[in-house]
Amino acid sequence: MGKMSRSPWLLHYDASSCNGCDIEVLDCLTPKYDIERFGIINTGDPFQADILLITGGVNSQTEPVVKQLYSQMPSPKVVVAVGICACTGGVFKECYNIRGGIDTVIPVDVYVPGCAARPESIIDGVVKAVQILDQKRAAQNQEA
């Protein structure tokens, strides 16, 4: 991995996950994994976030929330689907209240599989997301 170009801010939202991936996302912040050494901070505010981390498949009640959070984030933005439920629906795919993966609602850039996704793979996904963020920003600057 080369030098990080920015210090991205994360927004985490649970769109009907079982909690497993959520606590692993939080785990990335704590001393053992310490995602902050990459300059990454977890924020609660969509207006200041660059990367949206979503866990869990989407159900009818979280769908508008996910869409709203996505639309409130400033552009360029990157979405990371954490856990197999967020990627495809996973074990809950056949449930009557589950739409499927996050990509049925908003565009997803990075998929992190696993049940529950391990902190190493979440960090890996976020680092990939930062590269995509750079590409998107470069494309946006070219247009402007």
Place this chain on the structure above:
Amino acid sequence: MAKRSIIPFGPQHPVLPEPVHLDLVLEDETVVGAIPSIGYIHRGLEKLVEKKDFKQYVYVAERVCGICSCGHGMGYCEAVEQVMEIEVPARARYLRTIWMEMSRVHSHLLWLGLLADAMGFESLFMESWRLREKILDMFDATTGGRIIFSVNCVGGTLKDMDRDMLAGICRAADEIEQEIHPVMETFLRDYSVQSRLKGLGVLKKDDAVLLGAVGPMLRASGEAYDVRMLGYEAYGDLDVEPVTAQDGDCYSRCRVRLYEILQSLRLIRQAAEKIPDGEIAVPVKGNPKGEYFARIEQPRGEAIYYVKGNGTKNLDRFRLRTPTTSNIPPMVELLKGCQLADVPLIILTIDPCISCTER
């Protein structure tokens, strides 16, 4: 009279890792009412018994919640085993107990961290979660998973622990017991923590019983009620005493959970010492027919598993009453009369697990 206003709280809120929505009715800064609305994590897991057979469903039951995963698998298996009249081998019962108590330690340490985070005590949050990693490492070593590790199956457990693993678990328990002391000192004696927690959200013993509180919430109000006293799995052979506190405020709930960590560490060591040799699972033949209620003590309180089988490989009905479901009515009562700034703390001290509640 002051002007009433309604403030929406959630579903996406910095203090909550999970979405729950509350409409807080305020008079100036004082909360006079709270209207919870849930359903953000409803997936419809109970209905899935019609599509998965009763052995496959263990994996779904474990994914009801990522924090109490081991317990949900265990409770479901226990209910099915009772319906099918399966005698679980003694070693499997001990193994389940050890993993269950490890889950309790990890869940309580997680909660302590979240509480510290809600108070803005960042270093205490980091310290609690650093301790928790030791337990997760032992889960990883014994099962291969950190959070959801699928060890239960109908008829016993899927994995065994050898002597080295048991010794490793005891060593981790010793380390945590030593290192938790400064954390406990801070939670119980630190001036700023006390001023934030003491006297906040008082739930009296009678109210707690009347409103149906369970788990540490109930025990913090002085009622010595713990389902582990029933002696399911291996708890009958171990020394289980309910940990109680008298005041019923946020501080007492914190205190109960801290002492429960020590109790669980003691139980882990006891079980590791007493564990008998033998099989870890018995073969399961036939399909469940009949119904049963199983009760187990989850980290958050009493959980009830209802299973109804009709003689086919798919169950008729699976029903789960989770501890948070019963703790929401007392929480709504506690919120009335508190200050707006205290709302996140009061919500946290019931240790809400929304994904259990809504399934």
